[in-house]
Amino acid sequence: MPxxxxxxxLESLNLGVGQMTKVFRKYWLxxxxxxxxxxxxxxxxxxxxxxxxxxxxxxxNIESKWVDDDFDQYIERLSEMNEYEILISGEEIDFNYFSQxxxxxxxxxxxxxxxxxxxxxxxxxxxxxxxxxxxxxxxCTNDNIYYSGRLGNHYLFIxxxxxxxxxxxxxxxxxxxYSVDTKGINIVVFDEKNEVIVDSVNYCFVNGNTIVRR
Amino acid sequence: MNHRKYLLPGVxxxxxxxxxxxxxxxxxxxxYEGISYAYILVKFLFLIFLVAGWEFLFYVVTxxxxxxxxxxxxxxxxxLYFLFTICIIIIIWPGAWAWDDLYTLLNISGYKSxxxxxxxxxxTYQAILLQLLPFPTGILILQNMIISGCVSFVILKMEMLxxxxxxxxxxxxxxxxxxxxxxxxxxxxxxxxxxGIYVYVELLFLTMLISNQKFLKNNSYIYLLFFSxxxxxxxxxxxxxxxxxxxxxxxxxxxxxxxxxxxxxxxTIFLIVMGFFFTSxxxxxxxxxxxxxxxxxVNPCIELVRYSNVISDEKELYSIDKVLDLDVxxxxxxxxxxxxxxxxxxxxxxxxxxxxxxLRAFIKLCIKYPKVFIAERWNxxxxxxxxxxxxxxxxxxxxxxxxxxxxxxxxxxxxxxxWIGIKPISREIRKKVISWGMGxxxxxxxxxxxxxxxxxxxxxxxxxxxxxxxxxxxxxxxLFIIFSALIIKxxxxxxxxxxxxxxxxxxxxxxxxxxxxxxxxxLDNHNKNQNNKVKLN
Numbered sequence: 171m172p173x174x175x176x177x178x179x180l181e182s183l184n185l186g187v188g189q190m191t192k193v194f195r196k197y198w199l200x201x202x203x204x205x206x207x208x209x210x211x212x213x214x215x216x217x218x219x220x221x222x223x224x225x226x227x228x229x230x231n232i233e234s235k236w237v238d239d240d241f242d243q244y245i246e247r248l249s250e251m252n253e254y255e256i257l258i259s260g261e262e263i264d265f266n267y268f269s270q271x272x273x274x275x276x277x278x279x280x281x282x283x284x285x286x287x288x289x290x291x292x293x294x295x296x297x298x299x300x301x302x303x304x305x306x307x308x309x310c311t312n313d314n315i316y317y318s319g320r321l322g323n324h325y326l327f328i329x330x331x332x333x334x335x336x337x338x339x340x341x342x343x344x345x346x347x348y349s350v351d352t353k354g355i356n357i358v359v360f361d362e363k364n365e366v367i368v369d370s371v372n373y374c375f376v377n378g379n380t381i382v383r384r
Numbered sequence: 385m386n387h388r389k390y391l392l393p394g395v396x397x398x399x400x401x402x403x404x405x406x407x408x409x410x411x412x413x414x415x416y417e418g419i420s421y422a423y424i425l426v427k428f429l430f431l432i433f434l435v436a437g438w439e440f441l442f443y444v445v446t447x448x449x450x451x452x453x454x455x456x457x458x459x460x461x462x463x464l465y466f467l468f469t470i471c472i473i474i475i476i477w478p479g480a481w482a483w484d485d486l487y488t489l490l491n492i493s494g495y496k497s498x499x500x501x502x503x504x505x506x507x508t509y510q511a512i513l514l515q516l517l518p519f520p521t522g523i524l525i526l527q528n529m530i531i532s533g534c535v536s537f538v539i540l541k542m543e544m545l546x547x548x549x550x551x552x553x554x555x556x557x558x559x560x561x562x563x564x565x566x567x568x569x570x571x572x573x574x575x576x577x578x579x580g581i582y583v584y585v586e587l588l589f590l591t592m593l594i595s596n597q598k599f600l601k602n603n604s605y606i607y608l609l610f611f612s613x614x615x616x617x618x619x620x621x622x623x624x625x626x627x628x629x630x631x632x633x634x635x636x637x638x639x640x641x642x643x644x645x646x647x648x649x650x651x652t653i654f655l656i657v658m659g660f661f662f663t664s665x666x667x668x669x670x671x672x673x674x675x676x677x678x679x680x681x682v683n684p685c686i687e688l689v690r691y692s693n694v695i696s697d698e699k700e701l702y703s704i705d706k707v708l709d710l711d712v713x714x715x716x717x718x719x720x721x722x723x724x725x726x727x728x729x730x731x732x733x734x735x736x737x738x739x740x741x742x743l744r745a746f747i748k749l750c751i752k753y754p755k756v757f758i759a760e761r762w763n764x765x766x767x768x769x770x771x772x773x774x775x776x777x778x779x780x781x782x783x784x785x786x787x788x789x790x791x792x793x794x795x796x797x798x799x800x801x802x803w804i805g806i807k808p809i810s811r812e813i814r815k816k817v818i819s820w821g822m823g824x825x826x827x828x829x830x831x832x833x834x835x836x837x838x839x840x841x842x843x844x845x846x847x848x849x850x851x852x853x854x855x856x857x858x859x860x861x862x863l864f865i866i867f868s869a870l871i872i873k874x875x876x877x878x879x880x881x882x883x884x885x886x887x888x889x890x891x892x893x894x895x896x897x898x899x900x901x902x903x904x905x906x907l908d909n910h911n912k913n914q915n916n917k918v919k920l921n
Contacts, residue, residue, distance in 0.1 A: 199850065199853060199854060199857065200915055203846055203847075203849070207448060207843055207846050207847075208848050209844065210842050210843050211837065211843070212832070213836075214771075214836035214837045214840050215833050215837070217834070221762075221763040221766060221772055222759035222762055224687075224691070224759040224760070225687075225690070225691070226757050227755075228691060242572070264779070316715065318711060318714055320714050321487065323693070323694055323695050324694065325694055327713050327714050327717060331612075336455065341718045342714075344690070344694075345690040345713075345717040347717065364413040374763060382776055
């Protein structure tokens, strides 16, 4: 085997600093490429290569200053915020666990299409409020719904589905997702003038409990 | 000149061709009634293929009978490798077909098209092979026969270049064959993707250039014709390889007068240039529009659109919207451009002027947001060389092809055709072997270290880069020019690859062939030293 006498050969070379310089001068290219290949093998074993994340550069800050746990209180707060854009995407909303107060709160800000007991199954919902006015609201049961279009200087895309099919309770502004994206009602409060996301929250209604995620 | 030796194989080839036509062998695969231009072209090229094949067979048999050492070893290497590939084909029967390659089969099956999307060369080549063995796996059998010929040629030239001793030691023979089992290359040679054959033709071409240090030492007209043919194939078949044509023409021009007369130089360059332009024109005419070029820019373009500002970049976005539907882009924020192109009607109907404006707008956005463009390209490159976790392999589709729940639309259409030999011998074994080949265990999880090392393209790429720089420092200009044509593919592919796929960098597997040559030479030298020591003692 070629590596059998390597130790003796190295000893016979009597490697001092001068010798090392000579070896490096002679084999600098081989040494550099051996190190590069060695590094590549190490990287492959550790799989450390990460893709560059560039979309995040454009992502707006999410302030999330509010800490309301009750859904009806939260909606009441929103009803007073006329300067913001309020984007809602409901995913698999189960009305069996939706309280009368919660429903009334939503209806009070203009989403009158929602009525308790009307639905036998879960529903999907998309709603948009701009400066206090409802500019879009749509419901679905089995199929998917979406809204896409300009919102001032931005492009808005909201999608929702009624049943457990595709996990689509998403709210995108300029192709960047700001919603928490899970079952229940996803709300994004957007301050377009200051280019800030004031809040992004998810209310999930399961077995009579309300889980809040930010 | 003895012309009689060409007569017998020529007659056999013509008879063979006539028998195929009389018995309508091709009708086992092709469904047609009228005669189209594709039909006439394929039949004509099939005749040429048979004549060349029979002539070559007789030539090799004569050489072997005369006891030519090089040819005898060549036949041995050919047989060993071909038998090995046949075993693989039987295990994974009917092959590692995945998606696009199945559509190529479907598109060419009526002689109505040569499937220009995957290049007219691909459709023509497969249609010719199907004349001989008219079932999908027939392509793979003949393809691997051609590949075995290339492998045998490359090994012989490797022995010549490194001054290796020929030995029947199975360990040394295995070491010589090992680079030709490089998983990314091995995966495509059992599929109908053009890269399966292309990478070996490319290897053959580079070996022909490298092995003749004085360039075109063997300059008979038949050799020059064959060289020109290979050069055209390699330069035109893949967009990023057009530098080979420039490189070959330059090397012919500067080659030594003693080896090639000026007239022969002119004839060869003329053949290559004409062949290059006419075949490129043929492909362009068949494509009919710019869609094929468009898909190269779709991924970075979509990322730029997503990053751009709807107000300040309004003009550029307007131009892009004429070709790619902006609404579709914004409605699918989670999809890549390529996925949207195929599944979401991203592309609009556009005019030539609109396409030009689209390109201008795209370039403007690239200049305005260079980070986005470079980052997107870099991520795609990482996937392409199998360094990123998100690397995409066609083998995923190939492994699942016979699963009960597989939704491969192309395969459904193939099954409807009723071609012979499309059922696997064992579904389970086929799936396991293909999955293992791409580094996936029985539970469907990646075997990380195996996958990252065996599919890693950067390691052989570094070896090629080393030789390129070494040839520059040692002023070996022929080698430097040849390897430059290879190295220049890296930035071209970086710029235009539509998706992160290992296929675009397969030729860099050549680095392992060179490495194996060095290792065998080291072993040879070591053995020589040992023997000398024994003699001295």
